[in-house]
Amino acid sequence: DSLFSRLSPTPADEPFAVNGAYIQDTYPDKVNLGIGVYRTSDGSPWPLRVVEEAEKQLYQASDVSRHEYLTIQGDREFLRLASNLVFGFDQEKQAQAEENKSRVVSIQTVSGTGANRLGAELLTRNLRPGCVWVPDPTWANHHTIWELAGVERKSYPYYDSATKSFDFEGTFRTLSSANTNDVVILHACAHNPTGADPTKEQWKMLAELCKTKGLIPFFDLAYQGFASGNLEQDAWAIRYFFNYNPRLEFCVAQSFSKNFGLYGQRVGALHVVTSTISEEVSQNLLSNLCHLVRGEYSMAPRGGSEIVRTVLGNETLKEKWYEDLVTMSERIRQMRQALFDELIRLQTPGDWTHILKQIGMFTYVGLSEEQVSKIRSKHHIYMLKSGRISISGLNESNVKYVAKGIDDVVR
Numbered sequence: 001d002s003l004f005s006r007l008s009p010t011p012a013d014e015p016f017a018v019n020g021a022y023i024q025d026t027y028p029d030k031v032n033l034g035i036g037v038y039r040t041s042d043g044s045p046w047p048l049r050v051v052e053e054a055e056k057q058l059y060q061a062s063d064v065s066r067h068e069y070l071t072i073q074g075d076r077e078f079l080r081l082a083s084n085l086v087f088g089f090d091q092e093k094q095a096q097a098e099e100n101k102s103r104v105v106s107i108q109t110v111s112g113t114g115a116n117r118l119g120a121e122l123l124t125r126n127l128r129p130g131c132v133w134v135p136d137p138t139w140a141n142h143h144t145i146w147e148l149a150g151v152e153r154k155s156y157p158y159y160d161s162a163t164k165s166f167d168f169e170g171t172f173r174t175l176s177s178a179n180t181n182d183v184v185i186l187h188a189c190a191h192n193p194t195g196a197d198p199t200k201e202q203w204k205m206l207a208e209l210c211k212t213k214g215l216i217p218f219f220d221l222a223y224q225g226f227a228s229g230n231l232e233q234d235a236w237a238i239r240y241f242f243n244y245n246p247r248l249e250f251c252v253a254q255s256f257s258k259n260f261g262l263y264g265q266r267v268g269a270l271h272v273v274t275s276t277i278s279e280e281v282s283q284n285l286l287s288n289l290c291h292l293v294r295g296e297y298s299m300a301p302r303g304g305s306e307i308v309r310t311v312l313g314n315e316t317l318k319e320k321w322y323e324d325l326v327t328m329s330e331r332i333r334q335m336r337q338a339l340f341d342e343l344i345r346l347q348t349p350g351d352w353t354h355i356l357k358q359i360g361m362f363t364y365v366g367l368s369e370e371q372v373s374k375i376r377s378k379h380h381i382y383m384l385k386s387g388r389i390s391i392s393g394l395n396e397s398n399v400k401y402v403a404k405g406i407d408d409v410v411r
């Protein structure tokens with residue numbers, strides 16, 4: 001008898017499980033709309049052109065220190081560039097930028113997941129929040145992360161299935177009943193899984209609500225530049241919260257998986273924004289973060305962060321990166337349009353305009369669990385049981401087939 005024989009199984013992670021089932025399927029026209037990864041128009045992964053250039057530069061230079069440890073905090077130049085990207089410090093007047101920068105403590109993380117996890121650990125241990133408010137629905141890993149942190153999870157109604165858009169009234173009403181020191185998870189842009197975001201006016205009211213109720217916003221930023229093709233636009237909500245007066249304190253979990261296509265490299269950062277400008281507060285905050293990281297894995301990996309640092313630190317490469325962001329976001333936008341056009345052409349019952357209105361990699365296409373199961377068994381089209389589809393899995397050769405499949409299961 002094993003010490004472990006009493007363990008009960010844990011639920012499989014759905015996107016990875018759907019991906020596994022897709023790989024096993026031998027049907028030639030199968031389509032993978034499950035996992036959230038970018039694919040080109042021929043269905044392949046895409047190492048960004050600018051990443052390939054940075055790799056060439058890095059690997060040509062035979063620096064003997066290239067495999068040394070980073071510091072526990074991570075690569076400081078990478079962190080400086082990463083926080084500029086989020087908060088836009090490099091677009092501010094110098095004195096203002098210096099003051100603003102001193103409100104932010106940053107640490108390199110094992111991508112966006114690691115940043116979410118580290119932030120959860122920091123807040124739980126030091127601030128003991130009464131609960132965390134999670135959008136319903138949300139990226140499923142938010143639940144796992146906060147469950148592991150041991151914090152009670154409550155949800156706020158994020159999605160209005162009647163209007164197929166963000167449920168502002170429901171969110172506002174629910175969060176009005178939250179208590180001081182509760183954490184609120186907010187997707188900075190391109191909400192996963194619905195693709196529905198608050199408007200600027202709604203973000204403004206949410207910032208005010210967080211301030212008056214004393215809530216701790218926790219932004220998850222996994223799609224900056226990837227969602228709209230524009231870095232400023234996708235960081236708008238975070239920058240608004242940053243500049244809110246009186247000052248708010250909050251966390252930002254930043255991922256470079258999607259916008260740099262560096263999924264397996266695990267590149268990210270956690271930024272903690274404070275209201276006071278105090279060297280002592282910042283130092284203590286950083287030392288606490290470093291303590292947590294040291295006990296978990298000592299420091300984040302350096303391979304991917306060097307690529308990001310190389311690109312963001314070079315004006316020419318940065319310009320090329322902007323072009324790559326436009327390439328990816330445009331292709332996704334075109335596929336939204338193509339799917340919509342095809343459903344209209346087929347006169348598929350229902351209103352499909354949400355496919356065009358929603359933003360980013362995902363859309364709640366509007367199929368029931370039963371229809372999702374049918375489209376998989378009958379047409380070999382894979383998606384999450386909520387009806388979330390990854391638009392990036394669509395291309396010119398399969399979009400008609402997918403539309404036909406949807407048409408078939410909704411009739």
Ligand code: PMP
Pocket residue numbers: 036110111112113114139187192220221222254255256257263268
């Ligand atoms: N948050 C959200 C909302 C996401 O969609 C993702 C990617 N699926 C992540 C965080 C983090 O992914 P990663 O750990 O690869 O950065």
